[in-house]
Amino acid sequence: MTLSNELVLDATHISVQFGGLLAVNDVSFNIPKKSVVSLIGPNGAGKTTFFNVLTGLYKPSEGKVMFGDREITDLPPHKIASIGLARTFQNIRLFGLMTAEENLMVAMHSHLKSGIASTILRTPRQRKEEKEALDTAREILDFVGIGKWATEYARNLSYGDQRRLEVARALALKPEILLLDEPTAGMNPQESGVFVDFVHRVRDARDVAILLIEHDMSVVMSVSERITVLDRGEKIAEGSPEEIRSNQRVIEAYLGKAASEGRGK
Amino acid sequence: MARAARKAKKAAKQPASHRTWALSYLAVAAVMFVVYQYALPWEGLPLPIYDFLQLWLPPSSVNEALVYVICALGLNIVVGYAGLLDLGYVAFWAIGGYSAGWFMSNFFEQWNVHGLASVATTEPGVHINFWLVLVIGGAVCAFFGVIIGAPTLRLKSDYLALVTLGFGEIIPQIFFNGEDINGFNLSNGTKGITRLDPIPTGVKDLGPFDFGSKFVVFVLLAAIMVFISLQLRRGRLGRAWLAIREDELAASMMGVPLMRTKLASYAVGAVAGGIGGVAFATHVDGVYAERFNFSISIFLLAMVVLGGMGNVWGVILGAFILAWVNSTGLPALGDTFNSQFGTEIDFPSFTFLLFGLVLIFMILFKREGLIPESRLRLVLHEGDADEELKPAHEEEK
Numbered sequence A: 001m002t003l004s005n006e007l008v009l010d011a012t013h014i015s016v017q018f019g020g021l022l023a024v025n026d027v028s029f030n031i032p033k034k035s036v037v038s039l040i041g042p043n044g045a046g047k048t049t050f051f052n053v054l055t056g057l058y059k060p061s062e063g064k065v066m067f068g069d070r071e072i073t074d075l076p077p078h079k080i081a082s083i084g085l086a087r088t089f090q091n092i093r094l095f096g097l098m099t100a101e102e103n104l105m106v107a108m109h110s111h112l113k114s115g116i117a118s119t120i121l122r123t124p125r126q127r128k129e130e131k132e133a134l135d136t137a138r139e140i141l142d143f144v145g146i147g148k149w150a151t152e153y154a155r156n157l158s159y160g161d162q163r164r165l166e167v168a169r170a171l172a173l174k175p176e177i178l179l180l181d182e183p184t185a186g187m188n189p190q191e192s193g194v195f196v197d198f199v200h201r202v203r204d205a206r207d208v209a210i211l212l213i214e215h216d217m218s219v220v221m222s223v224s225e226r227i228t229v230l231d232r233g234e235k236i237a238e239g240s241p242e243e244i245r246s247n248q249r250v251i252e253a254y255l256g257k258a259a260s261e262g263r264g265k
Numbered sequence B: 001m002a003r004a005a006r007k008a009k010k011a012a013k014q015p016a017s018h019r020t021w022a023l024s025y026l027a028v029a030a031v032m033f034v035v036y037q038y039a040l041p042w043e044g045l046p047l048p049i050y051d052f053l054q055l056w057l058p059p060s061s062v063n064e065a066l067v068y069v070i071c072a073l074g075l076n077i078v079v080g081y082a083g084l085l086d087l088g089y090v091a092f093w094a095i096g097g098y099s100a101g102w103f104m105s106n107f108f109e110q111w112n113v114h115g116l117a118s119v120a121t122t123e124p125g126v127h128i129n130f131w132l133v134l135v136i137g138g139a140v141c142a143f144f145g146v147i148i149g150a151p152t153l154r155l156k157s158d159y160l161a162l163v164t165l166g167f168g169e170i171i172p173q174i175f176f177n178g179e180d181i182n183g184f185n186l187s188n189g190t191k192g193i194t195r196l197d198p199i200p201t202g203v204k205d206l207g208p209f210d211f212g213s214k215f216v217v218f219v220l221l222a223a224i225m226v227f228i229s230l231q232l233r234r235g236r237l238g239r240a241w242l243a244i245r246e247d248e249l250a251a252s253m254m255g256v257p258l259m260r261t262k263l264a265s266y267a268v269g270a271v272a273g274g275i276g277g278v279a280f281a282t283h284v285d286g287v288y289a290e291r292f293n294f295s296i297s298i299f300l301l302a303m304v305v306l307g308g309m310g311n312v313w314g315v316i317l318g319a320f321i322l323a324w325v326n327s328t329g330l331p332a333l334g335d336t337f338n339s340q341f342g343t344e345i346d347f348p349s350f351t352f353l354l355f356g357l358v359l360i361f362m363i364l365f366k367r368e369g370l371i372p373e374s375r376l377r378l379v380l381h382e383g384d385a386d387e388e389l390k391p392a393h394e395e396e397k
């Protein structure tokens, strides 16, 4: 599959500084429409930090982020989420004491309109809106395969189902871009395999572009159309899975210089 | 016929536990009303029963407890639902109280404004109908809630607690010293404002001593607060509050505007404080600045914690128990004890010692409160064997 040239997101020359540490250093990165692209790199490379810039949690010290033709660099996180950038968390952050469907309905907050008065009075419009929201929530839960847990508290779900619920909750935002931060962390190889299909299914059925941060190389290689490699805050490579697999700098970053030199001899 | 069926269907959708609680609330209220309105004034009532009721459950203390219930329900929206620690809630109570003082008395005698009030239009001062003043008091408090909340709700919760604490000190101080603000008498200072207009009901006007009828008014106001709390809780805003309580960062990443959502809880809570303030003023037939002190904020917080944060029925129970212990229980116990044993122990002076112990006990052993919100029960008793893992949602259906 070739990538379309139309971009949903274009981040240019992003730098993030934490005190003396340059966690992200002049990274430019874009996401083509309806693509599945990945961000990889060793621990501490700055992947999550870069994610946090895209979602508005951190403001970059330099650079700017365009979402379509709108600049979102300085928008607050809830605004960015509501216009179409949804994420999951590396360490699951569900609303544990809310049911699965409530978790999704929280994410629909910005699309719903009922105010204080209409909620107290339960106006016909409010009731219709709530019912539609609930139906949508159930539909998304079915889509990710945890429909039977709709009325269960999030904290009671199994680990794998919580990961799915995280994706479902993000989808409830009706995003154009879905950012997944290490979604297969803690999964066994078989589950990870299932996950690869799941990602493609989400992309095709939900019309979203997907940006994946991933540790598991087999997942990354089989799911991504393009891979970007970060190391110590810098972008060291970008390309198709094949190009990345054979890239010398990437091998060095992952295996350490010594190992790659040893191999070279 | 069809309407009855629709009604039944609608009722069936309500969570059963809430319906049971609501009915119990109304039943208890009805019994108490009969006691106060008919049994107490009845000549034939045996003297021991009369004495017992007057000592342990006097109408005025029950009415006062209801005022606390109204305010505690408001604070519950801020603390219990949205998880924001507010230590200055008494400010809203005071503003509500002064709204009643300003708009339902002869205090502003330089003006002569009448709005559907229960007094003759020849009376000087601003006289607005009690029910309108409830709305005005609520609105004024909502306004102040937003003014105070907007800059402070950005703060992390510890700082928020400190700032609200300051706010709760400042507002009563303004009233305390508000006798001469550039020549304008805002609050009558330490003397307070007294003699408020009776509450018009269409049947009769309720003065300061119509305990039985006023009891009904207060029961109604508390019921309205319960209704508002439950409706909001099961809607868009209530979900957002809960999400913020659970994980603020995740909520904002899911498109929930933190400031606006917190501000809404603050404003709704403030409205309840204002309504409680108006009710309190009519209950004591006046407003006195020194009554709105810090201990009331803590007192209300203790009620919410004791009852069960986030659960309206628990909060009602907690508020009622603590208010009753404070105004009646301890003094009555003291009288009984002292006359029995010939001692002279000042029981009411132990009120705060007792409340302190209650709070410590609750935090240590029963953090979810007397009637816990089902969600909280789940976390706080994590280790308990065989804890039911079904969400309340299920059983309610």
Ligand SMILES: Nc1ncnc2c1ncn2[C@@H]1O[C@H](COP(=O)(O)OP(=O)(O)O)[C@@H](O)[C@H]1O
Pocket: A018, A021, A023, A041, A042, A043, A044, A045, A046, A047, A048, A049, A050
């Ligand atoms: N909020 C923060 N404050 C200070 N340093 C941070 C913060 N977040 C991340 N870092 C640092 O930035 C670097 C990149 O972290 P991160 O983006 O989490 O890496 P990755 O997700 O690629 O493993 C790490 O050295 C980390 O310690």
Ligand SMILES: [Mg+2]
Pocket: A047, A048, A049, A090
């Ligand atoms: Mg990370």
